[in-house]
Amino acid sequence: MNAIEVNDLKYRYHDGTEALRGVSFCIAPGECVALLGPNGSGKSTLLLHLNGILPEKLSGDGTVKILGEPVTPENLETIRRQVGLVFQDPDDQLFCPTVQEDVAFGPQQLGLGDVEIAVRVQKALAQVGLAGFGRRATHHLSHGEKRRVCLAGVLACEPAVLVLDEPTSDLDPRGRREFKALLRQIPATKLIATHDLELVVELCSRAIVLDGGSVVADGPMLELLNDEKLMLEHGLERPHILRHQHPH
Numbered sequence: 001m002n003a004i005e006v007n008d009l010k011y012r013y014h015d016g017t018e019a020l021r022g023v024s025f026c027i028a029p030g031e032c033v034a035l036l037g038p039n040g041s042g043k044s045t046l047l048l049h050l051n052g053i054l055p056e057k058l059s060g061d062g063t064v065k066i067l068g069e070p071v072t073p074e075n076l077e078t079i080r081r082q083v084g085l086v087f088q089d090p091d092d093q094l095f096c097p098t099v100q101e102d103v104a105f106g107p108q109q110l111g112l113g114d115v116e117i118a119v120r121v122q123k124a125l126a127q128v129g130l131a132g133f134g135r136r137a138t139h140h141l142s143h144g145e146k147r148r149v150c151l152a153g154v155l156a157c158e159p160a161v162l163v164l165d166e167p168t169s170d171l172d173p174r175g176r177r178e179f180k181a182l183l184r185q186i187p188a189t190k191l192i193a194t195h196d197l198e199l200v201v202e203l204c205s206r207a208i209v210l211d212g213g214s215v216v217a218d219g220p221m222l223e224l225l226n227d228e229k230l231m232l233e234h235g236l237e238r239p240h241i242l243r244h245q246h247p248h
């Protein structure tokens, strides 16, 4: 069974913008897949469909299945237990006064008991390197810390599928390094929309390239990233760390 199955997904915003024009792909459990593409290619729109955040088009134009379960208005609760989505902007995700409350919110929604919640919050904060931050005010944290709190909130729900939108943008080099090390340790199936090609080279075995709301390439990561023509055609570039290697 696939972890993520997207079949002929189309989405048009209210103003008429066609953000997705028939996107199809499958991701097997345990895969770590990069979602690449220029700005405006539809990456965020696609990711929002994976846990039904754009619900008005859940029926009709295409289907999304998570672990075999179709994403429909009726089973959003089940789907959201399986899929952890980390937004691009932490300020869109964080809304509780303290770090602890924010990280506890997801597990509370899952209906877990207080003791289990407390254990999960502590564990998730430790995982993201924020042990001891529980009582800090969320809005006083640095951007990098906010990102980690968002990830902790998602990890505390122990999702089988982790979906990340630009997880390393605005992180300093050390923050990036630590974030990548952290992601590597998480066993969930991962789909990561990113412009951070170093992250892609280090973590992802496969890449999907979106452009203009369509999948223009889907294959082994190194093969795609080494394809200079493909990269340039779609507003990307062959990463520097591959430059010393010969294209395959």
Ligand code: ADP
Binding pocket: 013, 014, 015, 017, 018, 019, 037, 038, 039, 040, 041, 042, 043, 044, 045, 046
């Ligand atoms: P990406 O994440 O690859 O930058 P997006 O999914 O954000 O791409 O955007 C895809 C297309 O949809 C773009 O043309 C963008 O301008 C448009 N778009 C995104 N959000 C909205 C919105 N809320 N209303 C109208 N158009 C939108």
